[in-house]
Amino acid sequence: MSQTILIVGGGIAGLCSAITLQQIGMKVKVYERNTAPAAAGAGIIIAPNALQALKPYGISSEIIRQGNPSDGFHILSDRGRPINQLAVPSGYGSLHSIHRKDLHHILLSALPPGTVEWGKQFLRLEQKDNHVRVAFSDGSQAAGSLVVAADGIHSSIRKQIFQKDTYRYAGYTCWRGVVSVDGLPRLSHRFIETWGTKGRFGIVPLPKNKVYWYALINARQSDPRIANYSTKDLHRLFQNYHDPIPDLLLKTTSHDMIHRDIVDIAPMKCFYSDRVVFIGDAAHAITPNMGQGACQAIEDARILAECLRIQSNYQEAFADYDARRRERIGQISNQSWKIGKMAQSESFLFTSIRNQLMKHAPERIYRSQAQRLYKFQL
DSSP states (O other): OOOOEEEEOOSHHHHHHHHHHHHTTOOEEEEESSSSOOOOOOEEEEOHHHHHHHGGGTHHHHHHHHSEEESEEEEEETTSOEEEEEEOOTTSOOEEEEEHHHHHHHHHHTSOTTSEEESOOEEEEEEOSSOEEEEETTSOEEEESEEEEOOOTTOHHHHHHHOOOOEEEEEEEEEEEEEEOTTOTTOOSSEEEEEETTEEEEEEEETTTEEEEEEEEEOOTTOHHHHTOOHHHHHHHHTTSOTTHHHHHHHSOGGGOEEEEEEEEOOOSOSEETTEEEOTHHHHOOOGGGSOHHHHHHHHHHHHHHHHHHOSSHHHHHHHHHHHHHHHHHHHHHHHHHHHHHHTOOOHHHHHHHHHHHHHSOHHHHHHHHHHHTOOOO
16 A cells, blocks of 8 residues: 555645655655645745744745745734834744745745645545545545645544534634735835724735735624625725725725635644544634744644654654644634734723733733744754
């Protein structure tokens, strides 16, 4: 029977797994449901911990070369007044923003041609004593020794094996867009997130004279009225926020916006089941409040490869991977959830108190938290 490891999902988690597993000499094959590499999408931020995890593969240097660096996030009020700076500690490097399609291209370029098969929609899998067989919707099948489930928050593999959804709606919904910086003279080079009672707004400069923005407002889940919002609707909500927020929305066409409710999943009680191991959003989708969703998927990929490298038995390797990841994922997931609740408050009294507490909190508290977050450990 083939000793190939089958990776279901060709996003960041799946491609990084292919890279790290090939590096330790394993034969891998990636199966992605899309028919071609993604051309659309928004911006993404790669934090120092993810760059550390990718460093042995030459990918970090390429992200740094193509990305846009920042020393951290500046938190502002809706009037543009500073609340706090969530800085990257000295010696840890920088945050780097990059368009998702560019990151995807970097990861694909690190793989030998033919590693990814496109247009492969997962249908079902069957685990045997010495292999796993995966069936796809086009009628084809693949067999391998192990399966890495990297098929995202709505993982079909997770649903087949565990059957119980553990989704949690965060209480707010999100729009994202990417526009040209032309005509935005007041655009700062800083990474900014604005907290106001009508919602949050993030501004992240990208390379190639682009800027990535995102807006979050409290809403009922799957609200059809909200789902039909145009940029004019968003502009009406944020028109009194500081510059250049209104202008960013006016520059964006409704067709170029991406809208999704913010949902996470409680981290799985076990990140593996016999010959199947779960990584990234398939295992522990995190709310985006700490910019760690993709970064933790990258950490997963590196640590899974390390566990398979040092353990001759796959069951022991999967148990080791689970043990190494569980506490860190749980802490980040819980902290991100709490930050979202605090940042999305619509109470004038609460937000006034919150802003003052954040403004005067000892710097050592933030520095200590950032050091734990941005340090990658095998």
